[in-house]
Amino acid sequence: MSDKLRIGITIGDYNGIGPELILKTLSNKLVLNYCTPVVYGNTYVFKHYAQLLNINPITFNIVKKKEDVKDGAVNLRFCNEDRINITPGEPSIEAGKFAFDALELAVEDVKEGIIQNILTAPIDKKSTTDAGLPFNGHTQYFAQKFESNVQMILVDDDLRVAMVTGHTPLNSVSSALTSEKITESIKSMYTHLQSDFGIKKPKIAVLGLNPHGGDNGLMGSEEINLIKPVIEALNKNDVIAVGPYSPDGFFGSNNVKNFDGVIGMYHDQVLTPFKQTSFANGINYTAGLPIVRTSPDHGTAYDIAGKGIASISSFVGALYLINKIHRNRLKFYDSSTTPLPYKDHRREKFSIGVPDLN
Template identity: 45%
Template sequence: MNPKKNKPVIGITIGDINGVSAEVTMKALMDNRILKLVTPVIYAHGKALTFYRKHLKLEDFNFMQIRNIGEIHHKKVNVINVTEECPEVMPGTETSEAGKMALAALDHAIADIKDHKLDALVTAPLNKNNINAESLKFVGHTEYLTEAFEAKESMMFMVSEDMRVGLVSGHIPLSQVTESVTGHKIEQKLKIMLASLREDFGIEKPRIAVLGLNPHAGEDGLLGKEEIEIIQPAIREFKDKGHLIFGPYPSDGFFGMMHQKKFDGVLAMYHDQGLVPFKTLAFDNGVNFTAGLPIVRTSPDHGTAYNIAGKNLADEGSMRAAIFMAYDILSQKQPWEEDE
């Protein structure tokens, strides 16, 4: 790779080629601002992109096919084939071949970023169902990347222009949430959130709101004691160390009154408690950022959307935001030049 590069190289894994992943990726990269800031490398197959270029009439989308990251061109959209043959593109259809290609793209990009050939990773949506097999239990990007980079702990951090929501528990059944919400786990996630807000988002003294687990945050023990016995002591420990941590707040009233705007971060206890309000308020430009990894990884906040795949209806706003956010986080760590 050119050692004189003045822009970060961002790998984009194509996800499921039968969903909207290729469409939102291509549309996002047609924004001329992106090529001025970053060098994109799509891990996919050129034939899949050519299919959608023609099918969706995206004539302004152009790319350079390269065999490996060493052939990268810093003024072009680069594409690396991750499989010898491109699976048949069938918009809106779940196929095992598309799942294999999605995983191959992810693994290829992981190898390149471990080899210091990429500066950040943006993952387009994939389908967990067609990736899972007896030999691999794929729960989600967050968990897969956490294991791949041997991180002790990570956190799903949903980020938009005026809201950042992290999760104590992620992709687990609701029946397991209560046992997973422990004082130790809350402390781990608060440490990750504090570090990320400072290092990734440049906020020197973050203000964090912690949500309760039970309705009405337990109603002083009437509707559950987790707030009194687990959440409040964890908050108090951080407050005693001088951190601006507040709560626990009832989640319905908290988001209903738009209190998230008063804080730099919000820690939710479980997946839907945090993601339902986040996606309601910020679906078009929200980004899924994995805090706690040794790399920068972002993703759109939506899924494969098979129901609109191939219909030219997908909004690329979240994918565009994910690419810009990867650049912004990288820029917190070192300055980059912009192409003229």
């Protein structure tokens, strides 16, 4: 095997923009200087979209076993040979099953050594759940498959955000918060910032739960009784955490630029400001896995599926981030490993990210 990473790319929902993202990204041959892609889908879907979007079709190298994978080529693993009906912009259980099959084969191939890391195109959660995926999304799926405690981190260059309660209904957030959960979330992010992002002494901002950070107990006591004691205890153990901050003032004042990571108490508290500034470039990273798994931080975009106008910025960024994290992990866990210079990868990212696709 060459030094290039073998990155599995799952097709996601074929009625969404996943096939378009893959076709546009892998039509730039510079990508092959950076990694060896192994796509999980079938030729029928990609031929259909290449014709529909007037994009040059990709010549795939078909992979049936590990030895078939070729560097310098776009490889394809058939994840499903069922007769399918492609209806851009319309969810279907059929498309959900196809996306699920792609995930299952990619995970199997990681364990067999065919690929090393995974980039997932967007899925429709309801379609995949109806088709048999026993989890509400990629994050929980990978956590179960690799028996790992994971943390979802949203990334856009130096902006990194995570949350304590994840996909918890808003009316259950307060009761779901515990000192242990807050502590674990902050400690996990601290560790991932070190091992995966190469930051020796991360500085993490911690947000409060209530309006105006509780205003000294007038609008809620979680900041006083839960969050602040956790921060103080962590500081005594050399974890640099600061807060709790009132979320509106924190993001509005650009204080976020003074930190390496941000921990919020619930999903929309950090995702809303993140997507406001990083919707086109945001990346979803599942930290805590033995592999590197990333995804663009957007959904299936049914409203523009099949129209040829989807931006590949987030998808390309997710592809690049895999290499960056892989390199940082090697450096963190093996001091004898010398990573490639960061500046070279910045140039490579720029080259990959702005191909002439017109």
